[in-house]
Amino acid sequence: MKPTTGKAALAVALVSSAALGYELVLLRFFSLMYWDHFAHLIISMALLGFGLSGSVLSRLQHRLVPVFSRSFAVSSLLFVVTLLLAASLIGRLGFNPPEIIWQGRQMIRFAAVFTVTTVPFFFAGLCIGLTLRSFQDEVARMYRADLCGAAGGTLLVFFLLFLWPPQYCIKLLALVGLLAPMVLVGRNNTGLWRLVLAVCAVVCLVWPNHILVPVMSEYKGLKQALLVPGVRVAAEKHTPVGEYTALVSNNIPFRYAPGLSLLAPVLPPEQIALFHDGHPVGVIQRGSEGGQAMEFLRWTPQALAYALIDKQPDVLVAGAGGGTDIWHALLEQAVRIDAVEQNRGLVDLITTDFTTFSGDIYQQKQVHLERGDIRGFLVASQQQYDLIQLSLFGTAVPAGAGSGHALRAQPLFTVEGLQLALSHLTNNGMLSLTLPLELPPRSALKTVTTLMAAMQRLDANSDPFAHLIVIRTWNTATIMVSRAPLSHYQQDTVRVFCKERAFDIDWLPGLKSSEVNQISVLDQPYLYEAISALRQGVAHPLSATFHVTPAVDDRPWFSHFFRWSSLPSLWTQRTSGSAALLEWEYLLLWMSFAVALVISVPAIFLPLRPFMRKHRQISLGRKERAAWIVYFAALGLAFFFVEITFMQQWIVFLRDPILAMAVIVPSFLFFAGLGSGAVKRLQQMTWLREWSWGSRRPVMLVCTVIVVVACLYLWLLSYIFQLGAAWPLTVRAVVSIGLIGGLAFWMGMPFPLGLLRLGKWYPEWIPLAWGVNGFFSVISTMVAILVALHGGFSTVIGCALFLYILIAFFEHRVWANRAV
Structure with missing residues (x-):
């Protein structure tokens, strides 16, 4: 029996909450294991999983949609299981990013990390795609549940990371994901289903904590310092933006004094070494003896x-x-x-754990x-x-x-x-x-x-x-x-x-x-x-x-110092001590982009063949097929282009990276979700229904608003941020939420508007649209960084606005004359 719309929406919100929470935990995992600029890679892995789920669902929808409840429940259970497995494996696959430029096997290990990390998102995307396909008349409501659930998961993990290290959050997210099949199936559970759910819950609770702990790269300063005899961890502090560690040495005290003259008649006092996510960030001087x-x-x-x-x-x-x-x-x-x-966590560590040792340095008059x-x-x-x-x-x-x-x-x-x-x-x-x-x-x-x-x-x-x-x-x-x-x-x-x-x-x-x-x-x-x-x-x-x-x-x-013209000479010298000149992190970005393309292109076009054969019989022309693909592909690119560009500006305005994380991402997701939920109300507005031209072009209207608001923000935000620089933190946060909402609300509409049309004309294309959007969202996160590196954020936002204009153009030329 098909569940009610409300239960389906709640189940989608739970899965999305767990998936986005897991994405945030992965950001912390990769920052601890490797480096903190892997955000684009994590987002790409998540969206690749969503894209693959759309491709698979487009081929299997006729089997899975008729048994929606069972298909959703199995997919969500597999999401929970693979979440635990992936979190346990990713740090134990032997991947070391700096070695990728001189060891070929690191590419294989990188591919393994990429694959293992993507699998849980594949099953989460399958749950969401199944729901969008099965409730094609309620796609706006389901997409709202997806985005609002994601915002809730982000906030949940954000606050948990103040209390726990990231590995402890994995178990809770698995339990949140496990609630989805419970909600969906409800009282219709058979004895077997109840047993399976109970076993999964027990597995989540008893899963060994030690295998969830991320394994730090041997190239990090903290890992190397702990190899020295007598060095031990004196204190730790966990926050959503970093793990702060203080080390003391029982044998030989730390002596950190960069640039100290070799003629200096005095040595530094005893010190405590400080690390942020494994990277050295200075020392605390023994200040109890004064200056x-x-x-x-x-x-x-x-x-x-x-x-x-x-x-x-x-x-x-x-x-x-x-x-x-x-x-x-x-x-x-x-x-x-x-x-x-x-780094608030760093200051808290010094002022609470080492007040006496530091001479209470931050309290001097x-x-x-x-x-x-x-x-x-x-x-x-x-x-x-x-x-x-x-x-x-x-x-x-x-x-x-x-x-x-x-x-x-x-x-x-x-x-x-x-x-x-x-x-x-x-x-x-x-x-x-x-x-x-x-x-x-x-x-x-x-x-x-x-x-x-x-x-x-x-x-x-x-x-x-x-x-x-x-x-x-x-x-x-x-x-x-x-x-x-x-x-x-x-x-x-x-x-x-x-x-x-x-x-x-x-x-x-x-x-x-x-x-x-x-x-x-x-x-x-x-x-x-x-x-x-x-x-x-x-x-x-x-x-x-x-x-x-x-x-x-x-x-x-x-x-960023890399020049492509220097690559041939530096590459030939990489094994002779010049590897650091190659900027492995920049090359890894290009490698990630290449991997995403290799996976995405076949996964998009192979599922198209049966649809193309079928729709030739019902006069679905090549132009319209291409238009649908371009529509959802452009949305995947444009949404992240806008979000990444404006996110950079709000971080500077809010001045606090922790607050920025708590405000920007959840606000974008939440207001985009509200915009998605408002799609049907927009279409039912009297003035729009009576306006024949506008009623046939709702996407054009929404895209016009997005372009106008984005242009206004590009013009006005710098003045608003300068005017509000001295405002209290709470006021700046509230203003930021309002400004983000004014743009994100409209950005949440084009996707469900497109799905509603697909559901009315070609419902079997919904999974493919979900996949295409996911694949191009994968590419968008990496393309945005690459374009910004070479052309600047202004080029990125220019591309985004062009894509929204392109979306409106396709609606005007291809679909405006069809009955909605």
């Missing part, structure tokens, strides 16, 4: 900024982390210290702590600073090239972001930034090009290179920019400072070539030569080999 133990900081390159400032400064520490740069500012008798840290994004803080702040400090002791500085972070957006390290920071300096203020030194030093050079572009925007009539200082230690490069041109006294101070500490000077106004590369000698003075060429406006070999042009807000990937 006396911090004398070593005067022998680091960061001390140069204080030597050049002739007063007790007001200091902004960006990415305060464990508090080392705060100790440095206190040592130099700073009057005011604004410390900004976006000069220190003002701001938890949030540094760029958002600068937008809202009116404070001027004598020094803005970004160093390797904190968390704001990008990791070195080749560290696996090439696809991580860095909103501060764009021309606009650094221009904003420079605008907060006093007339004689300085910005100091210390980076890890690579060979060739591409991060340092890209920082210089970006800073120089930012300085030119601030003052087009000034020579930005007259404000620049670059010094180098054996493992770091420090770039400093003064708001005013450097005086002769300051230039002399730099020379004395570097001579006393055995640091190299790579740029200073008036620096001679005979003064460079004297201490930590490189095979050539890369930075001096590159900056000299940059000043003269001529090409340099580094700029031909690596992408070192300034990052901008439209393309905020500071750590």
